[in-house]
Structures are given as C-alpha cells and as structure tokens.
Amino acid sequence: MIKVFFYFFFLITNLSVANTREIYWELNTEKTIETRIFNKKNAYANQKDSYSVNYKSELFLEPKKNINFLFEPFYRYDHHDKERSLFDLSQGYFLYYNENIEFKIGKEKVFWGITELKNLVDIVNSKDNASGDEKSKLGQSLVSYSYINEKLGYIDLIYMPEFIKGTRVGKRGRLRLNLPTESYNTVYEGGAGEKVPSWAIKWQNSLDNTDISIQFFRGTSRDASTLPVIENGQLKYFAGYERISQIGTFIQKVKGPFIYKFEGIKRNGQKNAIYTRQNYYSYIAGIEYVSTRILKKIWDLNLFLEYSNDDRANNSTDIFQNDLFIGSRVNLNDVSGTEIIQALTLDLDGKGHTGNIEVSTRLKDTIRLTVNYNFYWSLESKDILYSFRRDNYLGIKLTNYF
DSSP states (O other): HHHHHHHHHHHHHHHHHHTTOOOOEEEEEEEEEEEEEESSSOOSTTOOOEEEEEEEEEEEEEEETEEEEEEEEEEEEEEOOOOOOEEEHHHHHHEEEOSSSEEEEEEEEOOOOOOSSOOTOSSOBBBGGGGTTTTOOOOEEEEEEEETTTEEEEEEEEEEOOOOOOOOOTTTTSSSSSOOTTTTTTEEEOOOOOOEEEEEEEEEEETTTTTEEEEEEEOOOOHHHHHHHETTHHHHEEEEEEEEEEEEEEEEEEEEEEEEEEEEEEEEBBOOOOOOOOOOEEEEEEEEEEEEEEEETOOOOOOEEEEETTTTGGGOTTTEEEEEEEEEEEEEOTTTOOOEEEEEEEESSOOOOEEEEEEEEEEEETEEEEEEEEEEOOOTTTGGGGGTTOOOEEEEEEEEEO
C-alpha cells in the first residue's frame, strides 16, 4: 500500500514539473516533551515515572488542481517503557477530488462519531492505547471512495488491505492492566494474521439541524482481547483479535444552545472479559450546552452530560459499561489561547470513578504548555480500573510548533 502511494506521488509530481506548474506545499512540525509524575508508589514491579518525546511532521503538497498529497510521520520515544515507544506513518495518502467524489489511497486517520466520552462508531483505525488518550489512533492503510450529493448526503466506501495492531503499555509502564500481554506474539482468529482485509461503508446526511449517519464494518476488531495461553507449562497472556461485524449509527440535533447526541452499535463476534464470544449492544446518549460571553466576558463555555451503557454488564471489556460523564470546556479567547477542561466519569455500579482537570495555554506564539491532573477513586478489586488504583498523576506537556 505504501509503495502504491509513493508511485502516485512521484508520477504526479513529475507530470507537474513537466507542465511547469508551480507546486503549492506547506510543512508543519511539532515536538512535544511530556512527563507524568505519580504521587503513589507503583502497584506492580518495575513500574516507574517516565518522560517521553514526541515528534510529528506534516507535509502537504498540491502538485495539480484537484490532487493533494499528505505525508505525516509520527515518532514517540519513552525512556522507560520500550513498548510505548512508537514510529507510525499516521497519514500518507494521495487524494483526487472534484465536486462530487473523493478518491484516496495510502494511510489515513479516519474519524467517525460525535460524543465526548468516547466514540463507539469510530472503528476504521486501531488505537494508540499507550498514548494515554482515549481518542488517539494509528494510521490505517486503505483505499476509499466518497460520493457527495446535496440530497443523498455522503457515502464513504473503505477497503483496508491489512490490519494495523494497536499499541499497549508494556510491563514496565504505569497505567497498565494487571494482566500485561506478551509483546512477542499476537493471536488472530483462525490464524488469519495481519494481511486479512477489512471493509466499511458509511452514509451521512443533514436534515433540519439534524446530522444522521449509519455505518457498517466487517473485519478484524480494533479492540484487542486479553487471551490466556499455556506456553511451555506457563500461563501467559496475549493480545487477541477476532473477526467481527458491526453496525453503528449516530444522531446529532442542534436546538438553540443545546446539542443532543447519540451513538450506538451492535457488534457480533467479540470476546468478552471471561474470554467467551458474546454479541452485544452499546450506546452513549448525551447533551451539550454551548454558551458565549459568560460572566460578561468573551469566554466560551461548553457543558457536557453523557450516559454510556454496554449490555454485557460485568462481562464487558469496556470500562464505561454503565457510567455517567460530566464535563466542561472553557475557552478564555485570550491572546494565549487558554483553555480549561474538566471531566468526571462516575461508575453507576459504584466500582470506580475517574477524573481529569487540564489547563492549556501558549507561552509564546510557537510554544504551548499543557498541565493536567488525572485521578481515580473508589476502585474495587473486580473492576477493570482497579489496575490504576495507584496511578493518579500530574502530567506536564510542552509543545513547540515550527
């Protein structure tokens, strides 16, 4: 897939040079230094505080009218947890477009969804679980075709020739599960491996302040199961990936200062927390309130209230199987671009709650500082979050844009 992308790249750029058309290009780069300071002793052996360095560059090229290239490599180095270190071509694709169609080939990050807590329908890309960000993902090799019609809406067809395995925190890292998986082997259903293709289709349209979408996916699950395996007489745990099918939908309606949101899925083929296959439904329903010029200032305020449910209940592998999410975002609209985010997730079964407070501001035009405090409380031993019982931390992130 990457070879095909570079073939298109060199073919089109050479044609552009031959036609003496000036190539428009833009290069943006960012470097981030990040550290996490934990206020409690580690729960498992060899875990330590750590720092990491992230480097991302984005090159955009427009060699001809209606043709674009995007190239975006990403690198992360973690000085303590080698499993968290990563190189990923997050995006690297050729795009042809006109008034009614878009055609892409290469690697891309595709986003589906509208809710804040997480996005159940967002299934094209595998997750960068080691990043610590629920919505962080890896680039996916794909070929996509999109048809755009004013009345019919948007139709996206996506073919994925290979599976990209998601990341996981290693044995030496904080914020890991109590059953760490071995990195040297991965179990695929039926021994299919990474080269079995997946495909997806999405329809979306807007009607009277309401956005509605229906999606279908068939292929290797982007959510890994933790599978117990006896190897040389020893019990070990490996990441396992099943072949699944999923149908999903999201609906969003704007009415005055309120935005009503719903995401729901029906998934077949996934294994649950007790390692048995279980078809299930899951959904998130919520409301967002948007206000400007609060307290007679130029501040913007967004308030969020969402409920998340997974009908596998205690057998769910989702930490948000019966949870209430309460959040807010305040943008001060000052010259420093200061933003304050608060999030609380309350387990309605009373087995574990999470919270995060984050402040972000620019120190200079090209330097942004982000400080957050992430915490857990009321954790019970049967809950998935119990692995994080000693992992409250202060995070400090400094990003330089150039």
